[in-house]
Amino acid sequence: MVDVDKLSDAEIRSKLMEYGFPALPITGTTRKVMVKKLKLLMENKSSTKADGRRSLGRYSSEDDSDNEVKAAKNKRRVTMAAPPMQPPPVKPTLKKTTRIVETTIEEDIPKKETRSNTSVSSSFSRSSRLVRKAQDEFDTGSESESEIIRNSHNLSSEKDNKTAKQYPISPSSNFGVRESPKKTFESSYSRTFSSSSDRPAAFSSPLSGDATNERLNQIRSRLSLGTTGPDKVSSYSSVSSAGPSVDKAETPFLSNFTRRLSQLSASKTNDYTYRNEAIKEHDSNGATSYPRTTQYTSFRSTLKPREYQYDYNKVNRNGGNLLKDNLVPFTVLGVAVLFFFFVGFIYLGMRSDTSLEPTGYKVPHCDSTNTNHMRGVNCVLEGDLEKAINLLKPLRTELNDRAIRKICENSKISDRMEDKDVVAFVQGKFGVEESRVLTDLRNLQVLILKNPSWGISIVQAGPDEEITEKNFVKNLDNLGFERVTKPISLTILKPNIPWTCSLTNKIFLLTKTTLIIVAIFLVLYLFNFLYKKYTDYQKRQRNEVICLVEKILDILQSGPSNEGDNNYVVINHVRDMIIPVNERRAKEKIWKQAVEFINENESRVRTENQVVQGEEYYVWRWVGSSNLSMNTSKNKSWQGQAFETQTGAVNSLPCSPTPCLKIRGMVEDGDRNTQLIREAVLSKCSSKCRILHCAVDTNMKCVYLKCADTGDAAVAYHNLHGWWYAGQLVTVKYLRLERYMQRFPDSPISGPPYLKATLPASDGWAN
Amino acid sequence: MSGTSQKHRNFVAEPMGDKPVTDLAGVGDVLGGRLKNAGFDKAFVVLGQFLVLKKNKELFQEWMKDVCSASSKQSSDCWQCLNDWCEEFL
Secondary structure (H helix, E strand, C coil): CCCHHHCCHHHHHHHHHHCCCCCCCCCCCCHHHHHHHHHHHHHHHHCCCCCHHHHHHHHHHHHHHHHHCCCCHHHHHHHHHCHHHCCHHHHHHCHHHHHHHHHHHHHHHHHHHHHHHCHHHHHHHHHHHHHHHHHHHHHHHHHHHHHHHHHHCCHHHHHHHHHHHHCCCCCHHHHCCCCCHHHHHHHHHHHHHHHHHCCHHHHCCCCCHHHHHHHHHHHHHHHHHCCCCHHHHHHHHHHHHHCCCCHHHHHHHHHHHHHHHHHHCCCCCHHHHHHHHHHHHHHHHCCCCCCHHHHHHHHHHCCHHHHHHHHHHHHHHHHHHHHHHCHHHHHHHHHHHHHHHHHHHHHHHHCCCCCCCCCCCCCCECCCCCCCCCECCCEECHHHHHHHHHHHHHHHHHHHHHHHHHHHCCCCCCCCEEHHHHHHHHHHHHCCCHHHHHHHHHHHHHHHHHCHHHCEEEEECCCCCCCCCCCECCCCHHHCCHHHHCCEEEEECCCCCCHHHHHHHHHHHHHHHHHHHHHHHHHHHHHHHHHHHHHHHHHHHHHHHHHHHHHHHHHHHHCCCCCCCCCEEEHHHHHHHHCCHHHCCCCHHHHHHHHHHHHHHCCCEEEEEEEECCEEEEEEEECCCCCCHHHHHHCCCEEEECCCCCCCCCCCCCCCCCCEEEEECCCCCCCCCHHHHHHHHHHHHCCCCCEEEEEEECCCCEEEEEECCHHHHHHHHHHHCCEEECCEEEEEEEECHHHHHHHCCCCCCCCCCCCCCCCCCCCCCCC | CCCCCHHHHHHHHCCCCCCEHHHCCCCCHHHHHHHHHCCCCEHHHHHHHHHHCCCCHHHHHHHHHHHHCCCHHHHHHHHHHHHHHHHHHC
């Protein structure tokens, strides 16, 4: 064993790579650890004989863990490459991999056992043991050889070295016909590793299922990685060497091996490069399946079959997924279709399948001894029976046809056949003379009466008369004189309707019914909608009237109370005060209602006729006491400032953070007169700042104000905060713009127009 | 592992900046002193080593054991700490 400590950094690195360890930088700080690792690996390698089963478990664990992380391949590869070479004592420290190892060992052991039962594998393992010994030799010697290899810079020299060691030991029968030493080397080398790892169990079913595919993927990813160690290749080649031909393993392995070597020396034979490329191409395919047993030879010659195989697999997988993913919808669909078929069959089966053939029938024979018997009325002569039955068949078909035509094609043809119709029909068809036909018809009518199962009815009705139960002929005796006015006719009331016709009829009926129902619902909905609209409208009207009345009362209360006699307001002026110019015409009706309401229901207001500036007007005079408590509270106006809000004050911000304000203390409980409050706010501020939007929320008892910018908001804040309004202290807070927009999404974002007070600022407090 | 230590959480919560090596989870005063003697005075130097070892836990533990004779618990804590930090900030 070479003293690892004396190796250079680069040597350690290549050595580690040889053992399948990921390439890490060897620096001053990491060297020690790496050397330790290398030693451990080398020790472990020599003890693989005892560790065969474990390595199996580790290998499969690696496969499984490979499923988990495919996206993070690079990161994974590093960790992936490490586990198989971990010495058993180190294993528990590797959290991720070891956890899976413990679970998968149990799964794989039975596989391995079954596998070892087969003669192929047992013979294989026997021979492999032989080779393993050789491998051990090879391993121990490899350190000393590695220098030789590097010195010679020759690829084939190393190969020759190794083949020289391997060749005598490996059984020649296994390797078949091998001329070139290179090839023997390949095979022996692959065998060596396959035997050393002894892992065929993991591949006991190489072509079945996703597990194999993933293993192959993993192997392939390692092949393309370039840092892969012999152990992975060995696991790969072991699979194929377990098969009938050793050949199958050699190419992938060989390419990998050459790649590894190519990192050490630049020299490469043409053959190798070819194979390398082949493998590369194959790797870049990213194929999911690698069917070695069937595909190997074709792989060597061309890559096309492989690609084909890949495509096939891909398509297969996709198809499976489609069905699997949509299993429930497909099932539902299928059940629905089956259900409808079932219903259809049931429906068709329900229709009475009356055959046209009169199988058995009762015949009232004429008995000469019975005096009641009258020929052609209630009995039939033996001789005439056959002719009547002969007449029945075409007649019945014709009747059925007519009935169907009447029902399905809605034609004008009557479904009834009178005597003359029958005669015309029979003569036209068979050319029988009239008297004969009439006799037969008479007999037939007797038979029809006696055999209701034929489905033919005899009706005595006028040509335009509807057929009812009443005019069914029960007895030929009492036809009487009406036979002249109301001729008897034959008809089939329940004809054998073809299913297309009946289906059309049913659908038509169904559609008609549905349409009627829909129409009824529509009408009902319309009525409901209109009723709701109407009640809504009425409610709004009432609310508006009440609102208007309150406004009027407010104006009257706070109105001019200067002299005792002039304490009145002209009605039309009040209207003009309350209703904006553009709405006056529209709100005339409401105004009239409000006026009426006040005249009828408001005792504190008296309507008078006064001369104002030489013209007669109807005026309202407030006669209610102005000393009432409610009066003072109702006096909605600015009453003075409670405290100063200077810019330097503690509670006022130096500059406004938002353009929106929330004003508390102006709205009272149940206050409907939002217009007045709005007006008050606007009259207070609008002369000093630009206001975009002002809204009064009676639920929250707040007034919301939106100014053009933050500076305007600050002005409004200073003008409103800390004032008395209607006996209450007004407090203002800044409101975030987004909250404001949430509450009033349709408030204007920018002006002009800016809101202005309709009344000029009337309070004396404005500064 | 039943949760993580307060030290771990503190370290993982923010960028490490110029934190001393003793701020790492699993590294106390004794280990910290040894690491400082070995030239690893800041947490980011240890992070550098951690990254050079490609976040390999085993190797990192081996290294910790080698450079400051840390126990497997201590080195595991330290590795977990750095790994979590990297997941957060790297």
